[in-house]
Amino acid sequence: xxxxxxxxxxxxxxxxxxxxxxxxxxxxxxxxxxxxxxxxxxxxxxxxxxxxxxxxxxxxxxxxxxxxxxxxxxxxxxxxxxxxxxxxxxxxxxxxxxxxxxxxxxxxxxxxxxxxxxxxxxxxxxxxxxxxxxxxxxxxxxxxxxxxxxxxxxxxxxxxxxxxxxxxxxxxxxxxxxxxxxxxxxxxxxxxxxxxxxxxxxxxxxxxxxxxxxxxxxxxxxxxxxxxxxxxxxxxxxxxxxxxxxxxxxxxxxxxxxx
Amino acid sequence: xxxxxxxxxxxxxxxxxxxxxxxxxxxxxxxxxxxxxxxxxxxxxxxxxxxxxxxxxxxxxxxxxxxxxxxxxxxxxxxxxxxxxxxxxxxxxxxxxxxxxxxxxxxxxxxxxxxxxxxxxxxxxxxxxxxxxxxxxxxxxxxxxxxxxxxxxxxxxxxxxxxxxxxxxxxxxxxxxxxxxxxxxxxxxxxxxxxxxxxxxxxxxxxxxxxxxxxxxxxxxxxxxxxxxxxxxxxxxxxxxxxxxxxxxxxxxxxxxxxxxxx
Numbered sequence: 400x401x402x403x404x405x406x407x408x409x410x411x412x413x414x415x416x417x418x419x420x421x422x423x424x425x426x427x428x429x430x431x432x433x434x435x436x437x438x439x440x441x442x443x444x445x446x447x448x449x450x451x452x453x454x455x456x457x458x459x460x461x462x463x464x465x466x467x468x469x470x471x472x473x474x475x476x477x478x479x480x481x482x483x484x485x486x487x488x489x490x491x492x493x494x495x496x497x498x499x500x501x502x503x504x505x506x507x508x509x510x511x512x513x514x515x516x517x518x519x520x521x522x523x524x525x526x527x528x529x530x531x532x533x534x535x536x537x538x539x540x541x542x543x544x545x546x547x548x549x550x551x552x553x554x555x556x557x558x559x560x561x562x563x564x565x566x567x568x569x570x571x572x573x574x575x576x577x578x579x580x581x582x583x584x585x586x587x588x589x590x591x592x593x594x595x596x597x598x599x600x601x602x603x604x605x606x607x608x609x610x611x612x613x614x615x616x617x618x619x620x621x622x623x624x625x626x627x628x629x630x631x632x633x634x635x636x637x638x639x640x641x642x643x644x645x646x647x648x649x650x651x652x653x654x655x656x657x658x
Numbered sequence: 659x660x661x662x663x664x665x666x667x668x669x670x671x672x673x674x675x676x677x678x679x680x681x682x683x684x685x686x687x688x689x690x691x692x693x694x695x696x697x698x699x700x701x702x703x704x705x706x707x708x709x710x711x712x713x714x715x716x717x718x719x720x721x722x723x724x725x726x727x728x729x730x731x732x733x734x735x736x737x738x739x740x741x742x743x744x745x746x747x748x749x750x751x752x753x754x755x756x757x758x759x760x761x762x763x764x765x766x767x768x769x770x771x772x773x774x775x776x777x778x779x780x781x782x783x784x785x786x787x788x789x790x791x792x793x794x795x796x797x798x799x800x801x802x803x804x805x806x807x808x809x810x811x812x813x814x815x816x817x818x819x820x821x822x823x824x825x826x827x828x829x830x831x832x833x834x835x836x837x838x839x840x841x842x843x844x845x846x847x848x849x850x851x852x853x854x855x856x857x858x859x860x861x862x863x864x865x866x867x868x869x870x871x872x873x874x875x876x877x878x879x880x881x882x883x884x885x886x887x888x889x890x891x892x893x894x895x896x897x898x899x900x901x902x903x904x905x906x907x908x909x910x911x912x913x914x915x916x917x918x919x920x921x
Contacts, residue, residue, distance in 0.1 A: 519672075522671065522674070525696035536702070552817055555886055556888060601901075624912070631912060
């Protein structure tokens, strides 16, 4: 699903123009207070812009957009996991056919075992909590999933697991995914597109390799460590290491080109 | 005499053992980071130290044992910071005045002096809800300063900061640590946050796995990875370059690494 923002005004945002591409993982990067949460609320139709247009192609309703934020953890106070997953469909009186089958299907998508359903929500681990939150969202079969401030509280291992899951949701279930983070190094490896915010302004957006290969951009944008290293090698040694996602790929490229 | 003394602490939630004969002692004026994978008991430890959960006579803070009779005594010495601190006052000024017992013009000046130093004087009449994450944490710090706490407990506060605001906040924290002799205990997820601390403690399976300065602990990259923690990205890059015999120095600076590659 594609989203086009045209001349959007809201809170800090003044005249924002932006494209979120279909079936891509888009990262929203910005410092604290730059408007990451506001932008994800706008994209998720949870708030309306004061002026301007946000077009969804194809058109969808707001319950086809799933938002998970760091406040979602606070909703997990008591009750069983199963109650928690189906809670929203009960509260909003939203009819889902064959709900038991659907819950099982959703659990399979996030890679959880069926016997977690009887556990209590407050005594499961953090990485399971995020999977439960994802399955609660997936029950409505959303086209767009927004993760706002979710990865920060995870440790490295659970983060890697979540990244695999996100890539699976994109590849096999054709979801469009938006993730926010204040540190570009955290999420750079899984992104396709990148949107960089600075104090309510979009200072860069588009394909991540294109953005960082354009050298006029580099002075203003937060640069991931791998890219910084690559650029410096190019400057000093005149060797092009190509486009790398992770440190491992970077090391392989160095080994190949320099040795 | 240690400021915090935990001896043979056992604690379990729903029959799941969190701490099993856990011991730790922390000196006065230390800045200690506690790391471990998710749900290893970091937050529980903070709650136990801050007497939110009462453990009968197992934990000693500033010479006083935590038990149900001493709870108030401990409460006055401790401030807990968490990522979702809630403030219910109408304005920032009201929120800060809660911490002051004798309200006079002198105390208002004191509050204003702190707000000025923290770059927050413009927010005096605003609702605390309108503040961003960094400003909310600064507000907690000012509250701790006015309360004259001896022990600051930071529960996973650093993970939502960006690089610049993290340095700014830790700068303020360290400045007042020297001035007021705070003891600071923080929990972290990302090991790169520990480079500001004097001591790093890794918890696993209810006990201390590693304890020491961060430089020593980052040498155990494989053990850390096994329990679900990654070392900071520039350490990882240096270690991998060394592994392939591409560099031999110890500098973490990218420029130095590239210079060595040039040779």
